[in-house]
Amino acid sequence: xxxxxxxxxxxxxxxxxxxxxxxxxxxxxxxxxxxxxxxxxxxxxxxxxxxxxxxxxxxxxxxxxxxxxxxxxxxxxxxxxxxxxxxxxxxxxxxxxxxxxxxxxxxxxxxxxxxxxxxxxxxxxxxxxxxxxxxxxxxxxxxxxxxxxxxxxxxxxxxxxxxxxxxxxxxxxxxxxxxxxxxxxxxxxxxxxxxxxxxxxxxxxxxxxxxxxxxxxxxxxxxxxxxxxxxxxxxxxxxxxxxxxxxxxxxxxxxxxxxxxxxxxxxxxxxxxxxxxxxxxxxxxxxxxxxxxxxxxxxxxxxxxxxxxxxxxxxxxxxxxxxxxxxxxxxxxxxxxxxxxxxxxxxxxxxxxxxxxxxxxxxxxxxxxxxxxxxxxxxxxxxxxxxxxxxxxxxxxxxxxxxxxxxxxxxxxxxxxxxxxxxxxxxxxxxxxxxxxxxxxxxxxxxxx
DNA sequence: ATCAATGATTGTGC
DNA sequence: GCACAATCATTGAT
Numbered sequence: 001x002x003x004x005x006x007x008x009x010x011x012x013x014x015x016x017x018x019x020x021x022x023x024x025x026x027x028x029x030x031x032x033x034x035x036x037x038x039x040x041x042x043x044x045x046x047x048x049x050x051x052x053x054x055x056x057x058x059x060x061x062x063x064x065x066x067x068x069x070x071x072x073x074x075x076x077x078x079x080x081x082x083x084x085x086x087x088x089x090x091x092x093x094x095x096x097x098x099x100x101x102x103x104x105x106x107x108x109x110x111x112x113x114x115x116x117x118x119x120x121x122x123x124x125x126x127x128x129x130x131x132x133x134x135x136x137x138x139x140x141x142x143x144x145x146x147x148x149x150x151x152x153x154x155x156x157x158x159x160x161x162x163x164x165x166x167x168x169x170x171x172x173x174x175x176x177x178x179x180x181x182x183x184x185x186x187x188x189x190x191x192x193x194x195x196x197x198x199x200x201x202x203x204x205x206x207x208x209x210x211x212x213x214x215x216x217x218x219x220x221x222x223x224x225x226x227x228x229x230x231x232x233x234x235x236x237x238x239x240x241x242x243x244x245x246x247x248x249x250x251x252x253x254x255x256x257x258x259x260x261x262x263x264x265x266x267x268x269x270x271x272x273x274x275x276x277x278x279x280x281x282x283x284x285x286x287x288x289x290x291x292x293x294x295x296x297x298x299x300x301x302x303x304x305x306x307x308x309x310x311x312x313x314x315x316x317x318x319x320x321x322x323x324x325x326x327x328x329x330x331x332x333x334x335x336x337x338x339x340x341x342x343x344x345x346x347x348x349x350x351x352x353x354x355x356x357x358x359x360x361x362x363x364x365x366x367x368x369x370x371x372x373x374x375x376x377x378x379x380x381x382x383x384x385x386x387x388x389x390x391x392x393x394x395x396x397x398x399x400x401x402x403x404x405x406x407x408x409x410x411x412x413x414x415x416x417x418x419x420x421x422x423x424x425x426x427x428x429x430x431x432x433x434x435x436x437x438x439x440x441x442x443x444x445x446x447x448x449x
Numbered sequence: 450a451t452c453a454a455t456g457a458t459t460g461t462g463c
Numbered sequence: 464g465c466a467c468a469a470t471c472a473t474t475g476a477t
Contacts, residue, residue, distance in 0.1 A: 243455090299458090
């Protein structure tokens, strides 16, 4: 403050240029007293003033201090300052002040919302717990697994949260300190230059804006950190778990028994998901509304279809295996059905006999399939269709009481279901349509039911 | 450490 | 909105 005062005294030219006030106030009492003089007198006065100004640098510091004191003690000073303040407000300040009322920054609002949603900002521990709970809920409500998986995530999140809060606090503290400092400075300065309360207010708001822009950066980087954390911990791809053996078996069974049309309906998917209890350990981090299980089943079938199609040879063995499995199942089922039906007169089966085979003789069938490994299409197809035909077979058997030994080794699984371009879409041949022209084993069981 | 298997995602076309 | 194809990222066996 004193420094500044001294500056004002030692560089009057500058001061006078910047603040005409100072020039006016700088008029010594004896000069001001000559107001009523005539023209020559005025010229004389002005000459005096100019002289004083020109020689002010020659004055000693003490003299300058004395002048300053005189200035500050002048009785007209407060009135003059208030007028000047008023003028200031009425001119530039009022215009600028009006512009200060700006709407809340949408970007900042987005950041705030996100931080709140992530539990970074908001209430202390509760926010974090809520977020964790939300994450757990989003994860499909799987049990211990998830809580363990998320504990690390939560720990990291709370770390971010802590850093965020300490930084925020630091900024706020710095902002407050700086604000009070500036306010003190301005208050001090208001003794030597006209400063209205509004001006101080404005300055404070400027400071706050500057600091809030820093805070925004902090928020932004916090958001980024959270996003990275999320993608790191909650990205399903990173958290991939293989299905249980049982689940894979169930899915494979379905797939190979519906090989001609491996597109499970929504209900089928749901049921498969339920049977496989896929949700428990699988994918979890999706929207709360997302049907994870079905989605997962869809993924599985999507992958399966594409991979099967890509390399059918590779899946032959698997196809055989599941064909056998389903055949055995069917055999049991049919055997039971036969027993129950107390069949008599094993006559020729229905016209669809071309697609039938010796179901009860599952052992032989299995042997055959093993021998036929090289040509598993037929086998897989035969087996694949067994299950889907069990019901109809039961029906047939009940009616006829018989079955034929139609398991010819030459039945062809025309990769048929796969169209020329490799798609399944064209293979929508209705089930039960077993054209006589087809190979004996070409059972079409498009059980899309 | 390497590599095949595999669940999930992304981009594209219908 | 679904299916497909390509791709990513992880798992598990070697």
